[in-house]
Amino acid sequence: MRPTLIVGSIAFDTLHLSGKCHSKVLGGAATYASLAAAHFAPVQLVGVVGHDFPDSAIKLLKDRGVDLAGLEVARGETFHWEGRYSEDLSSRETLRTDLNVFADFKPKIPQSFRAAPYVMLGNIDPVLQHEVLDQIDKPAFVLADTMNLWIDIRHSELQKLCARIDMLVLNDEEARQLTDEKNLVLAAKALQALGPKHVCIKKGEHGALLFQGDEVFALPALPLSKVVDPTGAGDTFAGALIGYLARGGDLSSTSLRRALVHGSVLASFCVEGVGTERLAAASPSEIHGRVEGFRQLTSF
Amino acid sequence: MRPTLIVGSIAFDTLHLSGKCHSKVLGGAATYASLAAAHFAPVQLVGVVGHDFPDSAIKLLKDRGVDLAGLEVARGETFHWEGRYSEDLSSRETLRTDLNVFADFKPKIPQSFRAAPYVMLGNIDPVLQHEVLDQIDKPAFVLADTMNLWIDIRHSELQKLCARIDMLVLNDEEARQLTDEKNLVLAAKALQALGPKHVCIKKGEHGALLFQGDEVFALPALPLSKVVDPTGAGDTFAGALIGYLARGGDLSSTSLRRALVHGSVLASFCVEGVGTERLAAASPSEIHGRVEGFRQLTSF
Numbered sequence: 001m002r003p004t005l006i007v008g009s010i011a012f013d014t015l016h017l018s019g020k021c022h023s024k025v026l027g028g029a030a031t032y033a034s035l036a037a038a039h040f041a042p043v044q045l046v047g048v049v050g051h052d053f054p055d056s057a058i059k060l061l062k063d064r065g066v067d068l069a070g071l072e073v074a075r076g077e078t079f080h081w082e083g084r085y086s087e088d089l090s091s092r093e094t095l096r097t098d099l100n101v102f103a104d105f106k107p108k109i110p111q112s113f114r115a116a117p118y119v120m121l122g123n124i125d126p127v128l129q130h131e132v133l134d135q136i137d138k139p140a141f142v143l144a145d146t147m148n149l150w151i152d153i154r155h156s157e158l159q160k161l162c163a164r165i166d167m168l169v170l171n172d173e174e175a176r177q178l179t180d181e182k183n184l185v186l187a188a189k190a191l192q193a194l195g196p197k198h199v200c201i202k203k204g205e206h207g208a209l210l211f212q213g214d215e216v217f218a219l220p221a222l223p224l225s226k227v228v229d230p231t232g233a234g235d236t237f238a239g240a241l242i243g244y245l246a247r248g249g250d251l252s253s254t255s256l257r258r259a260l261v262h263g264s265v266l267a268s269f270c271v272e273g274v275g276t277e278r279l280a281a282a283s284p285s286e287i288h289g290r291v292e293g294f295r296q297l298t299s300f
Numbered sequence: 301m302r303p304t305l306i307v308g309s310i311a312f313d314t315l316h317l318s319g320k321c322h323s324k325v326l327g328g329a330a331t332y333a334s335l336a337a338a339h340f341a342p343v344q345l346v347g348v349v350g351h352d353f354p355d356s357a358i359k360l361l362k363d364r365g366v367d368l369a370g371l372e373v374a375r376g377e378t379f380h381w382e383g384r385y386s387e388d389l390s391s392r393e394t395l396r397t398d399l400n401v402f403a404d405f406k407p408k409i410p411q412s413f414r415a416a417p418y419v420m421l422g423n424i425d426p427v428l429q430h431e432v433l434d435q436i437d438k439p440a441f442v443l444a445d446t447m448n449l450w451i452d453i454r455h456s457e458l459q460k461l462c463a464r465i466d467m468l469v470l471n472d473e474e475a476r477q478l479t480d481e482k483n484l485v486l487a488a489k490a491l492q493a494l495g496p497k498h499v500c501i502k503k504g505e506h507g508a509l510l511f512q513g514d515e516v517f518a519l520p521a522l523p524l525s526k527v528v529d530p531t532g533a534g535d536t537f538a539g540a541l542i543g544y545l546a547r548g549g550d551l552s553s554t555s556l557r558r559a560l561v562h563g564s565v566l567a568s569f570c571v572e573g574v575g576t577e578r579l580a581a582a583s584p585s586e587i588h589g590r591v592e593g594f595r596q597l598t599s600f
Contacts, residue, residue, distance in 0.1 A: 088482040182388040184505075185525040205484075206506035209523060218520035218597050223509060225485040257600035297518050298598050300557035 003042040003067070004246045005139075006034050006239065007107050007132050008122020009079055010047040010071075015274065016084035016095070017229055025275035026057050028079065029122040029145070032232035033239025035280050036266045037120070038064040039287060040243035044113040046070035046132075050077040050101045064280065069110045074101040089230055109135040118246035120238060121165070123147050126157040133164050141251060143167040143242050144196075145235070151178045162194035169200045169238045184209065185216070198256060200241070202234055210260050217257045222268045222293060229274045233267040236279055240266035265290040303342040303367070304546040305439075306334050306539065307407050307432050308422020309379055310347040310371075315574065316384035316395070317529055325575035326357050328379065329422040329445070332532035333539025335580050336566045337420070338364040339587060340543035344413040346370035346432075350377040350401045364580065369410045374401040389530055409435040418546040420538060421465070423447050426457040433464050441551060443467040443542050444496075445535070451478045462494035469500045469538045484509065485516070498556060500541075502534055510560050517557045522568045522593060529574045533567040536579055540566035565590040 008030030015022040034043045043066045051073065061068060079102035082095040107128055114136045121129040121144040129144055142165040150158055151174060158178070162168060168191055176182055179190040184201060188211040191199045199211045207220040241263035248255055265287055270279040308330030315322040334343045343366045351373065361368060379402035382395040407428055417440040421429040429444055442465040450458055451474060458478070462468060468491055476482055479490040484501060488511040491499045499511040507520040541563035548555055565587055570579040 090482075183525060183527070185523045189525075203506065206503065207518075207520060209520075216523050216597060217600065218507075218523065219600070220507060220509075220518035220520055223485045223516050223518065225483060225489075227483070254600065261600055294600075297516060298600075300517065300519070300554065300561055300594075300598075 001042050002117050002246045002249055003044050004037045004118040004120060004242050005044045005046065005109070005113050005116035005136070006030050006037060006120045006122060006242075007046040007109075007129075008033065008120075008124055008145075008235075009102055010049050010053075011079040011081055011102070013231060013275065014080070014082035014096075015229060015231060016082075017089075017274065018087070022274050024080070026060070027081070027232060027275060029232070029235040031061075032235035032270065032276060032279065033120055033122055033242075034061065034066045035064055035276050036236040036239035036263075036270070037243030037246070038066055039240065039266065039282065039284075040262070041118070041246035042067065043243070044070060044116055046107050046109055046113065048072040048074050048101050048105045050074060053078050060280065067113075070108070070113055072108065074104070076101040085230070089227055107132050107135075117141070118242050119143070120242045121145065122235065123150075126150050126154045126161045129161055130157065130164070140249075141166045141242070141245055143169060143238060145169045145238050146174065148174055148177060159194055162191065162196055165196050167198035167200060168196045169202065169241070171202045171204070171234070175199075175201050200260065202237065208237070208260055208264065210256060212253050212256060215253060217260065219257075219260050219264060219294075220298065221264060222290065222297065224268060224271065227271045228278075230271050231275065232279070233270050236270040237263035237267040239263075261291055261294050262287070265294065301342050302417050302546045302549055303344050304337045304418040304420060304542050305344045305346065305409070305413050305416035305436070306330050306337060306420045306422060306542075307346040307409075307429075308333065308420075308424055308445075308535075309402055309405075310349050310353075311379040311381055311402070313531060313575065314380070314382035314396075315529060315531060316382075317389075317574065318387070322574050324380070326360070327381070327532060327575055329532070329535040331361075332535035332570065332576060332579065333420055333422055333542075334361065334366045335364055335576050336536040336539035336563075336570070337543030337546070338366055339540065339566065339582065339584075340562070341418070341546035342367065343543070344370060344416055346407050346409055346413065348372040348374050348401050348405045350374060353378050360580065367413075370408070370413055372408065374404070376401040378402075385530070389527055407432050407435075417441070418542050419443070420542045421445065422535065422538075423450075426450050426454045426461045429461050430457065430464070440549075441466045441542070441545055443469060443538060445469045445538050446474065448474055448477060459494055462491065462496055465496050467498035467500060468496045469502065469541070471502045471504070471534070475499075475501050500560065502537065508537070508560055508564065510556060512553050512556060515553060517560065519557075519560050519564060519594075520598065521564060522590065522597065524568060524571065527571045528578075530571050532576065532579070533570050536570040537563035537567040539563075561591055561594050562587070565594065
């Protein structure tokens with residue numbers, strides 16, 4: 001079994017959704033990504049939590065096959081984010097961000113994790129993403145996620161990171177922002193020129209694009225009649241994507257395309273429940289069913 | 301050969317694109333749709349132009365296999381629209397609309413067109429769309445296009461029209477506006493409940509969705525690195541779609557899906573040139589090549 005190393009934030013999210021408040025739900029990019037990847041391969045999680053992190057969350061992660069040897073329990077409280085979604089869930093406002101122990105997060109990769117062949121650098125400071133790569137052996141595949149904040153304040157570190165990774169995952173606005181190029185095809189080419197062989201541009205409800213060499217794959221999203229909570233959908237997508245690659249150990253173009261399909265399938269489960277509940281509960285047959293659903297959705 | 305009857309606007313467009321002004325280019329929804337449909341089947345065009353409509357445009361349409369027995373030449377000038385696109389072509393502002401002879405357009409369907417098995421009701425007043433249907437025999441397939449203006453001021457006429465057509469084509473915002481439903485899957489179901497068996501929701505650069513019974517088809521758009529002029533892309537899409545159906549005479553679910561692919565292919569040519577120039581010039585082998593391109597783009 002090829003394990004996947006996932007580094008990133010672990011948090012509690014307080015979510016205001018359709019007039020209801022869900023207080024301190026388990027969240028964080030690395031949590032979503034780990035629970036998604038764990039459907040396909042063993043996960044080695046590196047992150048930091050506070051003393052308030054409950055045994056129930058530890059148990060949930062362990063039960064799913066997530067190795068917590070890299071989970072640092074620091075003095076203080078766990079990262080907490082609070083946000084309110086608009087009625088139609090198309091936008092959200094941050095009400096509160098308490099970085100807490102995450103403010104001083106310095107990823108320490110346990111010896112037992114350093115040979116992980118598949119690595120996901122979750123959306124954290126690119127300086128820390130570099131530090132993770134400095135601590136590990138040469139992996140078979142490194143995926144990195146990022147966000148507008150780092151494009152703004154860590155532009156050159158992020159560009160340098162691109163030369164060290166195999167796949168950059170970001171959304172359409174971030175791709176435009178990072179390259180200063182409005183056309184997504186040209187933006188993707190500019191990103192590939194920085195280093196990564198694979199560039200995946202997420203477009204939310206409009207699906208995703210995968211650029212590999214001169215080849216493009218376009219995947220629509222599953223049209224869903226019920227979306228409950230979009231939190232973590234992007235992290236889930238990336239986590240399932242790398243977990244799928246780890247399971248198969250196949251880095252062919254077709255395998256990468258199928259990895260996107262599996263990412264999108266897990267993201268579709270993610271948004272159907274509050275927090276990680278639906279994502280964690282998806283069964284292998286449910287996942288298989290939606291992969292087949294994608295074939296029916298897209299075939300002509 | 302099964303002809304396609306197309307009713308709608310014929311115009312001159314003055315287009316401001318990337319700082320250049322293209323004056324009085326041949327345009328109008330029915331023009332784009334006819335030139336697109338004519339790649340696949342004979343077209344019978346019904347519309348009105350003024351005395352200023354040039355022989356060169358008449359010749360272009362006739363040479364493409366468009367029957368102009370339904371082209372009314374009225375006293376006055378041809379409909380003229382002038383607009384300026386934003387730098388990235390994502391939005392446009394109308395600078396001038398001279399309806400001219402189009403203001404009094406009353407579609408008169410020639411006897412020789414009344415048995416047309418495939419009919420496209422271009423984006424005109426739903427009252428006129430009803431009048432077209434009143435004048436013709438029962439066709440095998442009727443497609444109707446519409447726009448936000450008619451949803452605002454002809455809401456009930458448009459709803460009643462839905463009961464008389466086989467396919468409604470509209471964009472995502474129009475689908476939400478017409479049904480007062482934010483979720484596109486639920487909006488499509490609400491539209492199907494009004495009558496049309498097939499509902500096609502266009503999403504511009506994000507592709508299109510086709511709802512048929514309980515089945516959904518999602519088609520991404522071809523990622524293009526060069527877009528010159530988006531004018532008429534939606535009309536081209538719908539025109540090629542119905543032209544493709546007319547050519548095959550097959551109304552199966554798979555044939556409908558392939559009709560969307562052909563619509564999208566012709567739209568991709570349309571936006572690569574100013575006005576109708578690239579659309580009209582696409583060769584059968586170029587069209588075939590892009591259909592194959594769609595297979596490579598979407599297969600996994």
